[in-house]
Amino acid sequence: MTAYFNHTIIASTDAQEMKLFYLQLLEATDAPNWGPFQNITIGNGVLLQFAVPPMDFPPQHYAYLLDDEHFDRAYAMIQQQGIEHWADPQRLVSGAINNEHGGRGVYLLDPSGHYLELLTRAYL
Structure with a gap:
């Protein structure tokens, strides 16, 4: 199996x-x-x-694959709630999304400080 x-x-x-x-x-x-x-x-x-x-625990990275419509809704929520977010994992491009790997992506922190990545196309 x-x-x-x-x-x-x-x-x-x-x-x-x-x-x-x-x-x-x-x-x-x-x-x-x-x-x-x-x-x-x-x-x-x-x-x-x-x-x-x-x-105490160190922050982890969790990536979630969303379809385009879900990504639109999630990103609208991020913006409406004023959640800080970045186009890159280094957190250099603030307040934006990326268009990597033929899709879109965004990085943010969850309430416990873990690094979240939302993306619309899988890397592989």
């Missing part, structure tokens, strides 16, 4: 805030919560679990 990505736990400073942010940005589906986990599902049934760990 081919391996499929099933779930991940995303370290959070506030699990509920993260869940609500990702629900809106990714147009995700609410999932039942249990234990310390606030849960949502995204495409292909992938479960994202948000939890506050018992220690």
